[in-house]
Amino acid sequence: MPFSIDCRDKCTREIxxxxxxxxxxxxxxxxxxxxxxxxxxxxxxxxxxxxxxxxSVGYYCGGMMDGGHIEVHGSAGWGAAEAMLNGTLLIDGNxxxxxxxxxxxxxxxxxxxxAARAGVAMKGxxxxxxxxxxxMAGFMMQKGRMVICGDAGDALADSMYEGVxxxxxxxxxxGNDAVIEEPTAEDRAWLHELLVTYRVPGPxxxxxxxxxxKLWNFDRREWEIWRAAL
Amino acid sequence: xxxxxxxxxKHGQTVPPLGQTLLTMLQALSCRGPDSxxxxxxxxxxxxxxxxxxPPDIERQTLNEALQEEHLTLVRSYGAGVHDVRIxxxxxxxxxxxxxxxxxxxxEVLCLGEHISLFKQVGSPDDLEAAYRISTLHGTHGIGxxxxxxxxxxxxxxxxxxxxxxxxxxxxxxxxHITNYHKLRRRxxxxxxxxxxxxxxxxxxxxxxxRLAAGRSLEGALRSSLEDFDGSFCYLAATKDQxxxxxxxxxxxxxxxxxxxxxxxxxxxxxxxxRALGHDFPVYEPPPxxxxxxxxxxxxxxxxxx
Numbered sequence: 001m002p003f004s005i006d007c008r009d010k011c012t013r014e015i016x017x018x019x020x021x022x023x024x025x026x027x028x029x030x031x032x033x034x035x036x037x038x039x040x041x042x043x044x045x046x047x048x049x050x051x052x053x054x055x056s057v058g059y060y061c062g063g064m065m066d067g068g069h070i071e072v073h074g075s076a077g078w079g080a081a082e083a084m085l086n087g088t089l090l091i092d093g094n095x096x097x098x099x100x101x102x103x104x105x106x107x108x109x110x111x112x113x114x115a116a117r118a119g120v121a122m123k124g125x126x127x128x129x130x131x132x133x134x135x136m137a138g139f140m141m142q143k144g145r146m147v148i149c150g151d152a153g154d155a156l157a158d159s160m161y162e163g164v165x166x167x168x169x170x171x172x173x174x175g176n177d178a179v180i181e182e183p184t185a186e187d188r189a190w191l192h193e194l195l196v197t198y199r200v201p202g203p204x205x206x207x208x209x210x211x212x213x214k215l216w217n218f219d220r221r222e223w224e225i226w227r228a229a230l
Numbered sequence: 231x232x233x234x235x236x237x238x239x240k241h242g243q244t245v246p247p248l249g250q251t252l253l254t255m256l257q258a259l260s261c262r263g264p265d266s267x268x269x270x271x272x273x274x275x276x277x278x279x280x281x282x283x284x285p286p287d288i289e290r291q292t293l294n295e296a297l298q299e300e301h302l303t304l305v306r307s308y309g310a311g312v313h314d315v316r317i318x319x320x321x322x323x324x325x326x327x328x329x330x331x332x333x334x335x336x337x338e339v340l341c342l343g344e345h346i347s348l349f350k351q352v353g354s355p356d357d358l359e360a361a362y363r364i365s366t367l368h369g370t371h372g373i374g375x376x377x378x379x380x381x382x383x384x385x386x387x388x389x390x391x392x393x394x395x396x397x398x399x400x401x402x403x404x405x406x407h408i409t410n411y412h413k414l415r416r417r418x419x420x421x422x423x424x425x426x427x428x429x430x431x432x433x434x435x436x437x438x439x440x441r442l443a444a445g446r447s448l449e450g451a452l453r454s455s456l457e458d459f460d461g462s463f464c465y466l467a468a469t470k471d472q473x474x475x476x477x478x479x480x481x482x483x484x485x486x487x488x489x490x491x492x493x494x495x496x497x498x499x500x501x502x503x504x505r506a507l508g509h510d511f512p513v514y515e516p517p518p519x520x521x522x523x524x525x526x527x528x529x530x531x532x533x534x535x536x
Contacts, residue, residue: 034509037500055509058501075513077500078484096515097481115515116481134481134517 233259249367263378268350343399394435481518
């Protein structure tokens with residue numbers, strides 16, 4: 001039997017305290033009922049526990065997590081899994097802006113759509129979006145992999161340093177210094193395994209977006225590139 | 231950071247009262263801004279009225295004399311110097327407002343129209359409820375605001391919703407910054423519009439008034455504001471029979487939308503929709519650059535037909 005926390009009539013601080021106490025008592029499967037889109041739920045989980053949230057969550061769910069596993073049976077507000085170090089955050093519905101921003105590791109899965117600025121400044125880990133995503137996804141990404149099964153909005157992967165973005169649908173526009181290259185056989189195998197693992201129905205083919213690396217070093221002779229980027 | 235809410239009942243009458251729904255939504259968002267709170271409700275039309283805030287140093291006799299001279303009838307007083315006043319004769323609304331302020335220095339017309347009921351004050355949504363019992367107010371649709379001030383004074387004048395001076399039954403609430411406010415304000419002032427506050431959000435009402443005066447529909451005015459306003463904004467506009475939202479092209483400010491067969495509900499955060507309306511409906515965030523306008527008549531007509 002999972003340990004259950006009814007969020008009604010409780011503030012976020014109280015819910016997270018109960019969650020930490022349950023973890024300290026050794027519970028490995030905890031369910032949150034009636035979360036009602038409260039913010040900051042299940043942040044900073046540092047143990048490999050399974051937290052199931054039955055409903056939508058507000059901002060920063062699972063932020064700063066290291067090794068936990070969270071399933072949200074609903075949608076998530078802004079900044080879900082922000083600065084996560086490791087673990088998994090699975091969102092059944094849609095995700096607000098800035099999902100998986102600055103994550104260093106782990107996997108974030110959004111089965112629906114993601115709003116603007118998905119995966120900005122990712123420093124590792126994987127972000128899988130089953131639907132479409134808004135503009136500026138992957139802005140200044142430094143490492144890690146983002147997979148968008150549907151369409152991507154404007155300025156995709158703008159000014160990314162490193163890392164890779166795979167897109168199954170249309171790309172409204174590429175950001176500065178983002179270039180398309182052919183996926184390798186390893187890429188295709190990895191994509192296939194990822195989609196199967198998380199049971200996300202994806203397209204058969206993906207385009208691969210990487211950094212053109214023209215913004216890595218400033219060169220006065222390339223002033224036009226910089227003027228466009230800035 | 232502010233919190234804005236909007237609600238439209240497609241059946242035209244709300245159980246619980248519209249005021250209760252708006253209040254619960256605002257309470258859920260009150261941590262986004264404790265400085266001031268307000269609501270504007272719209273319902274059945276009656277007589278043309280205005281709601282007047284009079285400073286405490288003006289004596290009752292002075293108020294009565296001023297009202298008499300302007301052919302205005304006192305209908306109701308709420309305490310804290312807020313009064314409802316009936317407008318008897320056909321008058322120029324802007325001119326009337328100017329004369330009232332001349333006779334009663336420091337007074338302010340909070341709203342004017344046949345359908346609008348606007349309450350606002352410094353303090354939290356809980357304080358607003360304590361002062362005006364807004365949870366008991368009925369209506370078909372309405373908007374609300376809870377404010378964290380960032381650029382202008384914290385007082386009644388600078389609180390929201392803003393009634394659009396000069397236009398009966400038009401009010402707005404705004405979360406964000408209109409960064410070309412000073413430029414727009416200069417232009418509008420040169421064209422003769424008066425600004426009553428230093429709050430950048432006030433320019434939204436002036437802009438809509440100007441566009442409507444130029445013959446544009448409210449929908450057209452909301453749409454063109456996406457091009458004409460700079461900055462971060464989500465704002466709601468409501469008239470006697472319409473409720474609409476506009477979200478800036480960068481999506482800098484959040485706004486969540488839920489629409490069912492029974493209602494349209496909008497709030498800065500989903501937490502407000504869940505607390506006020508429950509769990510049994512999906513909520514989504516409209517994309518950057520989105521705008522939409524609902525008409526209460528269209529919604530009730532389609533329900534009747536369906």
